Amino acid sequence: MKHQEEFSALVGDIHRQLDEFDQKGLSIVSSSSFQTQSIPLLHILAQYHKPIEVVFLDTGFLFPETHAFRKQLVRELGLHVRIERSDIPHSQQKNSEGIFYYNSDTDYCCHLNKVIPMDRVRKEFDIWISGVRADQSATRASFDPIMTADDGKIRYHPMLYWTSKMIYDYIKEYDLPKHPLHDAGYKSIGCMPCTVSWADEMNRDGRWAGQSKTECGLHTELK
Numbered sequence: 001m002k003h004q005e006e007f008s009a010l011v012g013d014i015h016r017q018l019d020e021f022d023q024k025g026l027s028i029v030s031s032s033s034f035q036t037q038s039i040p041l042l043h044i045l046a047q048y049h050k051p052i053e054v055v056f057l058d059t060g061f062l063f064p065e066t067h068a069f070r071k072q073l074v075r076e077l078g079l080h081v082r083i084e085r086s087d088i089p090h091s092q093q094k095n096s097e098g099i100f101y102y103n104s105d106t107d108y109c110c111h112l113n114k115v116i117p118m119d120r121v122r123k124e125f126d127i128w129i130s131g132v133r134a135d136q137s138a139t140r141a142s143f144d145p146i147m148t149a150d151d152g153k154i155r156y157h158p159m160l161y162w163t164s165k166m167i168y169d170y171i172k173e174y175d176l177p178k179h180p181l182h183d184a185g186y187k188s189i190g191c192m193p194c195t196v197s198w199a200d201e202m203n204r205d206g207r208w209a210g211q212s213k214t215e216c217g218l219h220t221e222l223k
């Protein structure tokens, strides 16, 4: 288990990187899905000496517990959260047979509800921080801590080399809360139609069960 001094050093590195961006006059935004695994990054950003806006993508299909958890964290950590939603109403998120895209075309559903709204925000800022980790998937393992997109926008992944164990050690060390559904067997908590409860906490198999899909597109399309 890492001790507080070791975590302090890692947090210091992240804050120094943020200072470097700030000194260059670069604007910064973060995003979070407000899961248990999101907490260390949110805690680290909350401790930074300048407020950093955290984007929460409200697909309209999230668990009520996720909204409650977000509100709890805003109160307890003093976060600055910005909620973004798709411009396309749910009534228009169905295929020609009237089946919701979350049941007929999950890639398109994620594109409408996550990728487009996040892309809109991303274009307003120079740096986009997200909490992706290399141990979550092969796709994420191929990422670099800092990546520049074709349009010059920068993605910063401060948690990239943190392991799942470090995440939970950090939560324990700083006595931080867990998502209300965490102990009910939901380890990767996204939208209700696409989340199952039997997930192995070491990976993201808790979503899109039965499909080869492992990413919502935020970290594969917005590069």
Ligand code: SF4
Residues within 6 Å of the ligand: 059, 061, 101, 102, 105, 106, 107, 109, 110, 111, 113, 114, 190, 191, 192, 193, 194, 216
């Ligand atoms: S996770 Fe499921 S419900 Fe949520 S946006 Fe993606 S496909 Fe739609």
